Amino acid sequence: MQLPDEELAQRWKSGDLSAFETLFHRYERRVLNVALRMIGSLDDAEDVKQETFFRAHKSISGFRGGKFSTWLFKIAANQCLDRARRKSSKTASIDELVEQSDWQGMEDEQADPVTILIRNEFSNQVRKVLETIPPHYRIILVLKHIDGMPYEQIASVVGCSVRSLGVRLYRAREIFRERMRPFLDQNGGITLDEMQQRKISDFPAL
């Protein structure tokens, strides 16, 4: 039977490193993916993940109960914001995308190559635009849509009220939508969903 996070955190606080290891393996994937979508570089995301858990270990004595994942993601979000603010809005290169795809082995062998191409191109655009959004808006979009975190927990992580989070999400989405507009116009004004569904033969440019 899997022990709850909070109990493992208490054991970790008492000096049990195996409890820490369990929590690390339980959360490293989520932290890594949030960091990757916040920063854009896989190496930087790995660094952020390491720094997040290292700092968590240094400050576990200050963990006073409550939801462990909220406490951990507060540290992760701060690390992501610091790194994203320091980093210029560097756009991901195609080479980096290809390297990332090779590394993660994300291609579905049964998928149509055209579908893979469209999906990668579309993901590339979404990712490029996401990296241009101001970090304090980007973090809530990433937590909401990439991590799938509940509304109340996002509000706790970023330190605002639920009502304020609704306004921030609205603004973040407006910025995202506005910046995706040129990409949509270049493809004949089709919607993203339509683009995902269409085959390569429907795109004259490809």
Place this chain on the structure above:
Amino acid sequence: MKCNSARYLISLLSDGRLDDGRQKKLETHLMHCSECRNAARQIEELAVSLESMEAIEPRESGWERLAARIQADEQKHAHRSPVPVFAYGFALIIVITVIALAVLTGRDNKKPEMVHQPKPSQVQIVEQDNKQSDSEMQVAAQKESKQESPAPAPVIEQPKMRKPEIMPKTAPKKHYRPTPKPKAPEPEPVKEEPEPVEEIPTVDTDYVAQAEPVPSQEITYQADQLIALGMSVLVEASLTDDLRERGDEL
């Protein structure tokens, strides 16, 4: 309903956080606003596009790297002794003590200032005002000093301790007159640059140091030594800390 308000409600609707009342108002707005309908569709599509981004699997060596880093950090802190903290505290106590001593001795030093010690030139001004009587008394004083003591040094220092404010211009006090002149050439520059007595500053620490050389200098010197000692302890503590940190880094 304005379009901005409608788009805020659309955002809430996409998160499933819109109540029935506001949803009906939004639907009414969307019925006759094509731009907001398009915005609603795009917001939903963007959400889907973000959620459909592929997740990355972490590297397998993540925990080993982290555990090694934690172990190195703990070893680093285990080597560090708490001595610098005490050293800083000790140095702080010394500095506070020294400052307190300096303040107290400073009060003692300032007592002679209350007597309004004059500058040598100011003494000479008064002497100039009373030139005639002074010259007579100088001759007498020089004769007395030669008879009493052949050493000129203490006699030269004596006039500097006199107070000009106590002696008004028009009526110099008699007890000041017998003050012997230290040297013959000194009165000459006073004649060239006479200064009004009213402009004499009441406090002059430099002159006070000259006026009572032996006791005040000793006290000031001791205070300076104590301050220097406190500062050297502080510097030594910080240097020790720096060296320790560098040693740890190496």
